[in-house]
Amino acid sequence: MAGSDVTAQAATAPDTVKILVAGGFGVGKTTMVGSVSEIVPLRTEEPLTVAGLGVDDLDGIEEKKATTVALDFGRITISRELVLYLFGTPGQQRFWFMWNDLAIGALGAVVLVDVRRPESSFAAIDFFERRRIPFVVGVNGFHGEHPYPAEDIREALALPEHVRVLLCDARDRESCRDVLIALIDQLIAAAVRAD
Amino acid sequence: MSVPAREVGGDDSAGRLVRPFTLTGGRTRPSRADFTLITTLMAVDPPPVRAPRPQPEQLRILRRCARPIAVAELAAHLDLPVSVVVIMLCDLLEAGLITAHPPHPVSARTPDLDLLQKVRDGLGRL
């Protein structure tokens, strides 16, 4: 029946993929997600019991029975069949165990670096390198200023050649879009190399 | 209301075991592992005649699932933790009231060039 075909098509669930936006505390992850998302970034709060935390993560919360970890994300509809989600990873170190779950099935990641304190994103870079999850580095030049060229940042972060480093502004939609495109281009280049 | 609640009558525990699951590959109980943050949900419309009557909380979910929606989005809209929503989704899936569409599989070993190109093109249009 033609009529039911149309209904079935309209009702087909799209395929989904995700990219993580990671980096140290307060580097502009949520801002970047909001800049490129077609929806106002959404947020969920996950209750965590102390039992769910590793032994090293107990600092400062041992008195409390439970705490919550916030997760924010945005959406970019690529086509009727494909939707891209962007997840801002929790910046606080003690919530990093969540990154493992988030990283499963991700296309890759953007590691945002605050140009004034790049060391705050060292651990994030380490995380993706160890797990061989592809990433690009976006250098967020708070106040739109970029005092260092991308190559200096690459050196300071000891990044291998194939990892792209982009100067960006987390508040600017086009700038953030270009960082995402650089990640996909890097993935495509790697896929072609592997062929 | 997008879900005709009056059609969702009847309580039968026997019928539940034979309802097909789209996601669980014949297992009798959906598990939390069947739902990732970006698993896409849709209410089954019309709902199966013999499905158990949804609880008010379930009806809220079903209404949100009238159009495809990801687990994370649903949780954010309901202002509930994902872990709580997933428990309710297991019940709804088992009752045949929703379908769950898993994310596009991503493998580092065998990258999907076609998929990457689609994402690239979509971002280019932003």
Ligand SMILES: Nc1nc2c(ncn2[C@@H]2O[C@H](COP(=O)(O)OP(=O)(O)OP(=O)(O)O)[C@@H](O)[C@H]2O)c(=O)[nH]1
């Ligand atoms: N001037 C300026 N402010 C920025 C920029 N990016 C982010 N901010 C501000 O910096 C603060 C932190 O930004 P967020 O986007 O919340 O950072 P985050 O990485 O999500 O932070 P956590 O999730 O807490 O780790 C906010 O007040 C932002 O408005 C930027 O490029 N320039």
Ligand SMILES: [Mg+2]
């Ligand atoms: Mg944030």
